[in-house]
Amino acid sequence: MNVEAYMTELGERARAASRLMARADTASKNKALAAMADAIDASRAALADANAQDMQNGRDKGLDAAMLDRLELTPARIDGMIEGLRQVAALPDPIGGIRDMNYRPSGIQVGKMRVPLGVIGIIYESRPNVTCEAASLCLKSGNATILRGGSEAIHSNQAIAACIRQGLEAAGLPQEAVQVVETTDREAVGRLIAMPEYVDVIVPRGGKGLIERISSDARVPVIKHLDGICHVYIDAEADRSKALNIAINAKTHRYGTCNTMETLLVDTAVAAELLPELAEHYGQLGVELRGCEQTRALLPAINAASDEDWDTEYLAPILAVKVVADMAEAIEHINRHGSHHTDAIITENYTKARAFLREVDSSSVMVNASTRFADGFEYGLGAEIGISTDKIHARGPVGLEGLTSEKYVVLGDGQVRV
Amino acid sequence: MNVEAYMTELGERARAASRLMARADTASKNKALAAMADAIDASRAALADANAQDMQNGRDKGLDAAMLDRLELTPARIDGMIEGLRQVAALPDPIGGIRDMNYRPSGIQVGKMRVPLGVIGIIYESRPNVTCEAASLCLKSGNATILRGGSEAIHSNQAIAACIRQGLEAAGLPQEAVQVVETTDREAVGRLIAMPEYVDVIVPRGGKGLIERISSDARVPVIKHLDGICHVYIDAEADRSKALNIAINAKTHRYGTCNTMETLLVDTAVAAELLPELAEHYGQLGVELRGCEQTRALLPAINAASDEDWDTEYLAPILAVKVVADMAEAIEHINRHGSHHTDAIITENYTKARAFLREVDSSSVMVNASTRFADGFEYGLGAEIGISTDKIHARGPVGLEGLTSEKYVVLGDGQVRV
Known part of the structure; x- marks a missing residue:
């Protein structure tokens, strides 16, 4: 497999899907989230099989008990994914909201509209339920996303991705709005964080080593926290x-x-x-x-x-x-x-x-x-994609709003500059 | 001169000053802005002399008419700097403002407080009045700033910087809150954009070539726009x-x-x-x-x-x-x-x-x-440091708010997580 060509293709598809997601209405996004929850509920056996395969491979590779624990998709964790999807569906849609529309002396009226960032790349380690959490937050905030999970969770992640695609299809949204990287080649990460033409921001979730590596190599902005001292x-x-x-x-x-x-x-x-x-x-x-x-x-x-x-x-x-x-x-x-x-x-x-x-x-x-x-959750954001200790863009717990930007909107009646 | 050591020293001083600026009260900041305006008004002769030296050097170096025009500090442009300082003093102080303090089911009350970014590096070309504009916006938003103007404007910029220092001193604020890079060595720019420990964000102002070069080499976030198509x-x-x-x-x-x-x-x-x-x-x-x-x-x-x-x-x-x-x-x-x-x-x-x-x-x-x-100005921001075509952090015309971040504030009565 040519990893660079593969990642470029994912990027192109994500960019195209992001344009459709930006204009998707609230009802469609909520319908997709509900359909994903239903698909996961209906796919418990398939998810368990895929996860069993990852767990077996993990034991064969000698993963430690803590890693195996994070990797496991117990019935309670599957319930958690379903509940999480329904909670995100219930959150208010931030996209398109307009604030502070004020008249100016020239007669134009100026305010700010909340818009998606575009394409968000998520890089994470062993917990497969992150696939579902991250996808749901990116979707609700009108973004397309490319998910790169840990290689040890590849079968679980793909099984979850299949449910996500079912949900998108049921709501008439592009399936490329959520793509899971299907290769475990580490070069894929290097490419994902260096395609500013296709990816607008990277959110790494995992240990400090992973996050430091990604931050220093990334050619797109990274929403991250390194330490919690x-x-x-x-x-x-x-x-x-x-x-x-x-x-x-x-x-x-x-x-x-x-x-x-x-x-x-x-x-x-x-x-x-x-x-x-x-x-x-x-x-x-x-x-x-x-x-x-x-x-x-x-x-x-x-x-x-x-x-x-x-x-x-x-x-x-x-x-x-x-x-x-x-x-x-x-x-x-x-x-x-x-x-x-x-x-x-x-x-x-x-x-x-x-x-x-x-x-x-x-x-x-x-x-x-x-x-x-x-x-x-404690702050009332409804969910979080992570906590940012940077000052630029998002700071502290990052919910839906942190995955968005704003644009100025100007309404006039034919005004020109004099 | 050891440029790296010099820039490191500027960075350390700026970081220390930024801590004091973050807690500076509104009255002190406004007093400094008014005192700067007075100092510039009282230094018209010195500004004219310094600018004449830059203009003569520029003509000797064969700068074209457009560049010489941008370089010139006419009496009207000096009036403009003074007027600009008074306008920024009259703008509301964004720092410390708290919004959305809501009670949560746990009993804690959570909201967001607006805070400075820290240290802002400004890199610009020939117009010396940018020194004054940029310094005033960074000061009002509670930031320290390091200014790197064009080498052709070095005498004008230093004369303006002297007035700025007088204003800071008159208000009891640290003089290191606004520092003008005193070397024309290009290595200084390379160092300024690669000191994340001392500089939080870079704002380049100038031609597309300058901005592209800075964006691709910077190791800190850049607020910029490249094209206006x-x-x-x-x-x-x-x-x-x-x-x-x-x-x-x-x-x-x-x-x-x-x-x-x-x-x-x-x-x-x-x-x-x-x-x-x-x-x-x-x-x-x-x-x-x-x-x-x-x-x-x-x-x-x-x-x-x-x-x-x-x-x-x-x-x-x-x-x-x-x-x-x-x-x-x-x-x-x-x-x-x-x-x-x-x-x-x-x-x-x-x-x-x-x-x-x-x-x-x-x-x-x-x-x-x-x-x-x-x-x-047309949008009612009062002033702008530039226009951003990026989606991360600031987008569109960037005023005082774009030079700030927010932190969460939590008020409790002894609440603990259960």
């Missing part, structure tokens, strides 16, 4: 019980997620009061603490944090702890060592809350809430 | 007088601007009625027409348009003319041959107007108005 800062005027609850929840609710706290900052005024109690809770939950000198003066049993710890996303039951002199030091630490993902202050002080919100340069900044809330 | 489509149901007025204005109001019409599309139903009269007007104004076969059947005296004409931005008194069978052919032509800048339909038909607005994939789409209106 999130902080909770317990201010001198924090409410004691809010501080304890949030510090425990932000670290221990789930360890492997990007919005999990990795560094706890504690104001020196309350460190002696709070740290021993927190350390006891963390100890019971099996969390290893690594502290600065002042922390270790209060908690002599824990290890010292190295310089590297402040810049590390553990994704594990490990927490770096630092005592700071005041909020200014906390903000300075967060802006320097954080990954601009999600950071929270715990305080009852209005003025400090307001300053923290303004001065912390992160995609989500919180007062008295757990960093674990940084999520498209 | 704008169309006016006269529909079968166009009002005759609106059609004539707009077709003339869109081409002849100014020839060298990016929102000037380059191709006129005329519905076959009205071609015989309108084209001869239009041709007479264009002829009187010295516009050369190049037509498709059907156009030449009506206007035998004109030259044939080649395939290349449909893809050309003339920036000159030349117009390509094509007769189309219907609106669908017009939209297809525009989406294929246009540059996604600005395109207009002239029609009295409601359904066609609505479809044209939706289906034409351009940064500005108009009904019954001249393409010449595509401009930040």
